[in-house]
Amino acid sequence: MHQLLTIEDLKVYYPVYGSIASRILGKPTAYVKAVDGVSLAIGRGEWVSVVGESGSGKTTLAKAIVGLLKPTAGTILFDGIDVARLSRRDWRRRGLRRRIQLVQQDPLESLDPMMPVGEQIREALEANGVARGGEARRKALEALEDVGLTPPEEMYKRRPRQLSGGQRQRVAIARALALEPDLIVADEPVSMIDVSLRASILDLLDKARRRGTSVLMITHDIATAWIYSDRIAVMYLGKIVEEGSSNSVARDPRHPYTAALVTSVPSLASRKPPKWPVEGEVPSGLRIPGGCRFHPRCPLATSECKEREPAETVENGGRRYRCIHPLPPGGVWKPPRRG
Amino acid sequence: MAKQAILARPGGLMVTAGLSIILFYVALAVLAPILAPYGPTEVSVPKELAGRPQPPSPEHPFGTNELGYDVLSRIVWGSRVVVQVVALSAVLSMAVGVPLGLVSGYYGGPVDRVLSLVMDSVYAFPGILLAIAVASVLGPSVGNAAISLMVVYVPTYFRMVRARVLELKARPLMESLWTAGLPDHWIILKHILPNVAPTILVVFGLASADAILTEAGLSFFGLVVVYPEADWGLDLYYGKNWLLSGAWWLTLFPGLAITSFAAGFALLGEGLARMMGEERWS
Numbered sequence: 001m002h003q004l005l006t007i008e009d010l011k012v013y014y015p016v017y018g019s020i021a022s023r024i025l026g027k028p029t030a031y032v033k034a035v036d037g038v039s040l041a042i043g044r045g046e047w048v049s050v051v052g053e054s055g056s057g058k059t060t061l062a063k064a065i066v067g068l069l070k071p072t073a074g075t076i077l078f079d080g081i082d083v084a085r086l087s088r089r090d091w092r093r094r095g096l097r098r099r100i101q102l103v104q105q106d107p108l109e110s111l112d113p114m115m116p117v118g119e120q121i122r123e124a125l126e127a128n129g130v131a132r133g134g135e136a137r138r139k140a141l142e143a144l145e146d147v148g149l150t151p152p153e154e155m156y157k158r159r160p161r162q163l164s165g166g167q168r169q170r171v172a173i174a175r176a177l178a179l180e181p182d183l184i185v186a187d188e189p190v191s192m193i194d195v196s197l198r199a200s201i202l203d204l205l206d207k208a209r210r211r212g213t214s215v216l217m218i219t220h221d222i223a224t225a226w227i228y229s230d231r232i233a234v235m236y237l238g239k240i241v242e243e244g245s246s247n248s249v250a251r252d253p254r255h256p257y258t259a260a261l262v263t264s265v266p267s268l269a270s271r272k273p274p275k276w277p278v279e280g281e282v283p284s285g286l287r288i289p290g291g292c293r294f295h296p297r298c299p300l301a302t303s304e305c306k307e308r309e310p311a312e313t314v315e316n317g318g319r320r321y322r323c324i325h326p327l328p329p330g331g332v333w334k335p336p337r338r339g
Numbered sequence: 340m341a342k343q344a345i346l347a348r349p350g351g352l353m354v355t356a357g358l359s360i361i362l363f364y365v366a367l368a369v370l371a372p373i374l375a376p377y378g379p380t381e382v383s384v385p386k387e388l389a390g391r392p393q394p395p396s397p398e399h400p401f402g403t404n405e406l407g408y409d410v411l412s413r414i415v416w417g418s419r420v421v422v423q424v425v426a427l428s429a430v431l432s433m434a435v436g437v438p439l440g441l442v443s444g445y446y447g448g449p450v451d452r453v454l455s456l457v458m459d460s461v462y463a464f465p466g467i468l469l470a471i472a473v474a475s476v477l478g479p480s481v482g483n484a485a486i487s488l489m490v491v492y493v494p495t496y497f498r499m500v501r502a503r504v505l506e507l508k509a510r511p512l513m514e515s516l517w518t519a520g521l522p523d524h525w526i527i528l529k530h531i532l533p534n535v536a537p538t539i540l541v542v543f544g545l546a547s548a549d550a551i552l553t554e555a556g557l558s559f560f561g562l563v564v565v566y567p568e569a570d571w572g573l574d575l576y577y578g579k580n581w582l583l584s585g586a587w588w589l590t591l592f593p594g595l596a597i598t599s600f601a602a603g604f605a606l607l608g609e610g611l612a613r614m615m616g617e618e619r620w621s
Binding site for chain 2: 063066067068088091092097098100101102104105106109110111112113114115123124127128172175179
């Protein structure tokens with residue numbers, strides 16, 4: 001498949017100034033390795049979800065892709081252009097802003113509270129040279145209608161506070177879609193939305209995907225990712241620990257972390273707590289554990305895991321993972337007994 | 340949000356009271372020729388009474404001064420000077436302070452550092468001293484007084500606007516505007532300015548209240564107009580000589596005019612701040 005976006009060995013480190021002297025001298029005492037060597041590709045019309053807990057670096061990854069952060073190292077090839085190296089002005093000049101759109105988590109924070117929402121769509125169209133004047137207005141109305149905000153003339157005039165949370169996120173998506181982007185990066189697009197409305201919001205993105213727009217969704221919810229994505233990448237502490245087709249990752253995980261995420265999904269079918277809970281929280285990106293970075297929380301960890309960082313194993317069919325003791329295929333893995 | 344009666348909202352009473360006071364004095368200034376019972380330098384008492392201040396009486400509710408000028412009329416005429424100086428200085432300070440604050444806060448970098456340093460140094464001066472220093476160099480006139488006040492209040496607008504821009508810049512809104520592909524000047528004019536506007540209004544109220552007091556100080560030292568032109572601060576200066584002789588009306592009434600006008604702006608600023616406090620986004 002022709003890849004639209006290819007990320008190679010991407011690193012985003014945040015400098016930490018531990019002392020006043022280090023700040024004055026501009027010499028960081030340490031780095032938070034938020035994204036620490038990520039490679040990922042997205043094809044045209046493909047939906048890839050990056051799944052992980054908070055602190056896994058997934059939002060940093062999203063921000064680097066849309067050009068809000070300068071990567072420390074690595075490349076982000078978008079349609080042949082290395083966008084990791086572009087200045088903010090070049091992003092606009094090359095028309096990349098229109099082609100890569102961001103949908104943020106909290107629409108109340110990402111829309112201007114003082115401006116009618118229709119105007120916000122219209123100005124995005126005008127700024128990117130998609131349409132101007134009356135035509136831009138007409139297109140903005142269409143965009144509102146497309147995401148189910150009717151009557152569009154009425155919705156056009158509303159300010160974000162006069163809309164519900166779900167409607168606001170529809171506006172944010174309408175603005176992104178109106179520009180007919182090649183790639184939509186959606187950072188937790190439904191985590192602030194009522195559970196009952198989530199599917200209807202994600203369906204809007206799915207509709208765009210079926211017309212050929214690629215979607216990169218950042219989420220902590222592996223169940224949602226499984227339903228909508230072609231592929232899932234599981235991220236832990238700045239690295240992708242497992243990646244593959246949505247079904248293979250969610251139904252037949254190799255990495256114990258993926259398995260833990262899968263079993264933590266509550267189900268109405270069985271009234272039981274997760275069988276294989278992962279204890280504790282993601283360690284700080286300042287002190288990444290040596291060896292396999294998941295070993296302090298892994299129920300299968302051995303002494304080898306503490307010493308050796310697992311290399312990437314690639315299976316037939318393209319699934320890859322980083323684990324020394326991968327779970328057996330077939331989804332028949334059992335949680336180990338402790339103690 | 341539902342439209343509420345202005346009085347029912349927090350700070351609504353303060354805003355209404357402040358605006359009424361301000362409008363009262365503006366009307367006084369505009370309509371001075373109609374409202375003032377006498378001219379500002381008209382000898383309005385019989386010759387035999389001139390030479391000594393005369394206490395308030397039915398014909399002269401605020402009394403007269405030693406030259407026989409009617410104190411009430413001089414307050415009415417004097418409002419023209421204060422209103423002009425304060426309005427002009429507010430426009431000038433805003434015209435300089437707001438754009439600089441927007442640009443400095445938005446772009447940051449070395450320009451921001453230098454501008455902030457300069458503004459902070461000016462801000463560190465006591466306002467009245469700075470205004471007197473500038474005005475004594477420029478010489479007494481309404482225009483020069485406005486320029487002196489501008490020097491004092493530009494940093495106030497600059498600092499408040501810049502701080503608000505920095506606050507906005509840290510919000511996800513800015514990321515969404517950048518990724519929507521809007522050019523910088525567009526973001527500043529169409530998104531940052533409208534979101535900063537309420538802050539500018541609050542600063543306008545509070546800075547103008549302060550400016551009235553500073554203007555009174557300038558005019559007290561004869562740095563705005565020259566006697567016998569009518570001006571509140573100047574009348575205070577000449578009135579103070581008669582305080583020990585018991586002629587309290589020469590200082591009390593101009594003094595009340597100054598403080599009440601300043602209070603009007605202070606009420607407006609404080610009231611607006613309370614109103615915004617409630618409506619600030621989440």
